[in-house]
Amino acid sequence: MEYLIHLAILFSIYAMLGVGLNLVVGYTGLLSVTHAAFYGIGAYATAILLTKTGAGFFASIILGMIVAIAVSFLIGIVLSKFKGDYYALGTFGFNTIVFAIFLNWQSLTRGPLGIPGISKPELFGINFADNLNFLILALVSLGLIYFISRFIVNSSFGRVLKTIREDEEAIQVFGYNTLYFKLAIFVISAAIAAVAGSFFASYITFVDPSSFRLMESVFILAIIILGGLANLRGSILGALFLILLPETLRFVGFPADIAAQMRQVVYGVILILLMLYRPQGLIGEYKL
Amino acid sequence: MKILETKNLTKRFNGVHAVDCLSIGIEKGSITGIIGPNGSGKTTLINLLSGVLPMDSGEMIIGEAQKLTRILPHQISFYGITRTFQNVRLFEQMTVLDNILVVVTERNVFSAFFEKHTEYHRKLAEEVLQKIGLWEKREQLAINLSYGQRKLLEIARALAMKSEIYLFDEPFAGLFPEMRKVVSGIIQGLKQENKTIILIEHDMGLIRELCDYIFVMDEGKLLADGKPDHVLEKREVIEAYLGE
Numbered sequence: 001m002e003y004l005i006h007l008a009i010l011f012s013i014y015a016m017l018g019v020g021l022n023l024v025v026g027y028t029g030l031l032s033v034t035h036a037a038f039y040g041i042g043a044y045a046t047a048i049l050l051t052k053t054g055a056g057f058f059a060s061i062i063l064g065m066i067v068a069i070a071v072s073f074l075i076g077i078v079l080s081k082f083k084g085d086y087y088a089l090g091t092f093g094f095n096t097i098v099f100a101i102f103l104n105w106q107s108l109t110r111g112p113l114g115i116p117g118i119s120k121p122e123l124f125g126i127n128f129a130d131n132l133n134f135l136i137l138a139l140v141s142l143g144l145i146y147f148i149s150r151f152i153v154n155s156s157f158g159r160v161l162k163t164i165r166e167d168e169e170a171i172q173v174f175g176y177n178t179l180y181f182k183l184a185i186f187v188i189s190a191a192i193a194a195v196a197g198s199f200f201a202s203y204i205t206f207v208d209p210s211s212f213r214l215m216e217s218v219f220i221l222a223i224i225i226l227g228g229l230a231n232l233r234g235s236i237l238g239a240l241f242l243i244l245l246p247e248t249l250r251f252v253g254f255p256a257d258i259a260a261q262m263r264q265v266v267y268g269v270i271l272i273l274l275m276l277y278r279p280q281g282l283i284g285e286y287k288l
Numbered sequence: 289m290k291i292l293e294t295k296n297l298t299k300r301f302n303g304v305h306a307v308d309c310l311s312i313g314i315e316k317g318s319i320t321g322i323i324g325p326n327g328s329g330k331t332t333l334i335n336l337l338s339g340v341l342p343m344d345s346g347e348m349i350i351g352e353a354q355k356l357t358r359i360l361p362h363q364i365s366f367y368g369i370t371r372t373f374q375n376v377r378l379f380e381q382m383t384v385l386d387n388i389l390v391v392v393t394e395r396n397v398f399s400a401f402f403e404k405h406t407e408y409h410r411k412l413a414e415e416v417l418q419k420i421g422l423w424e425k426r427e428q429l430a431i432n433l434s435y436g437q438r439k440l441l442e443i444a445r446a447l448a449m450k451s452e453i454y455l456f457d458e459p460f461a462g463l464f465p466e467m468r469k470v471v472s473g474i475i476q477g478l479k480q481e482n483k484t485i486i487l488i489e490h491d492m493g494l495i496r497e498l499c500d501y502i503f504v505m506d507e508g509k510l511l512a513d514g515k516p517d518h519v520l521e522k523r524e525v526i527e528a529y530l531g532e
Contacts (some may be wrong), residue, residue: 031356035446048449082511117473133476146295152401154401154404155390155401155403155404156390156393156394156401156403157397157400157401157403158403159382159386159389159390159393160383160400162379162382162386162389163379163382163390165381166378166379166381166382167377167378167379167380169361169377170373170379171379171390172339172360172361172362173338173339173340173361173362173364173370173371174370174390174391174396174445175362175364175365175366175367175450177362177395178362180397181397181400183396193304222411223499252403261352285381286381
């Protein structure tokens, strides 16, 4: 049971990340691979605040969001100069820079040693050190993020995001300054990633830079492409699929000496097949 | 009254003058044709007037008062200008209705969060979609429409803006006769509402039928201008345009 709860918590965290990233990639058509940076900012904000100041978990979530919003605002302004593949390369660069900061700002982050001993949340006398309680808290947060995101994509704002994805220049001539819309959704998405980061830090009770490499951004991107771009339920499904699939493969009877490698091969083949036959993802509405 | 003028408007691409010191004036409430052979700078002119391309030099004057040496695409609607594109540019993976709703709803980034669309917006969209006969297809994705329907939807999107100046870049190209009649009727209807239309078109029959005045461009320069019947008889126009 503990194992299932552990998987469910990981699923909740990655689903939050997927929902947030889908707003930028799926709905707005901006291919971003910098999401792990904001995820890391949230995680480090929680880690530093909880271990060094004794502040509460929920205060640390707010701080993580504020830092992520400030950083993403600055990054977003620079990225607004790029289009298409160059945009993706720009986000790649920012993820690398933020990772380097996590690694080298040792007085704040302890560099590669990481920050251990992060406490679990407590609220109104409920101790979330118990994993089931923590799972409930994570699921409630995921639900909240999902409904806020759904509200956004169903609004006039969400409709404009889709037109930016379809033809940014065309929507501009109808009176939209698309820079503001792209900045706003990038910042919202970063704030959501920071929340996921706070949950990650508190759950694992340890953060180090290796959790926020570029590959983590690619993994989050894989979640939304696999689940379905421009579909919030797709992000949830993608997270479920990518968290559960490797675990399910543990129960396939591969010989012990090659089991780990075989699981990786099968995992890779399944992803390739899915992209070949469902390029829009499991329930996606849009292809990259 | 001149609602739109250009003074020495110039645009170069790698040293080639696509629009070369062009000075023209458009009368309010008129249908003005811009004609010329391929590559003469007609679409570049529309792109300059709509801010899609920046001007290298010169200026545009709106309503005899607003002198602009720089205009950005998102600013043109503020000056009452809207346009269609030579190659249809719809929001393809969105429904026909959403293609219209997006141009009638909130522009402000904060207000747009808290607005979906109202009955008023839907009525506006219905009005223009009924006019071009696409209301029945409102829930279809734009990408699934035929070429002619896509062209009509783009015109409907411009109509929904309820602008003062319409820049139509080859709106009849590739349309069946029935659809040409619809578009022709829309353009004449706009004129009756005292709107100003700038029309790029290659069909001289339509130019004679619709336009009050025409400008002929060749290699980015103004070759001739005047009433269609008069200008189209000019020898230099026939030589430049028809290569005779």
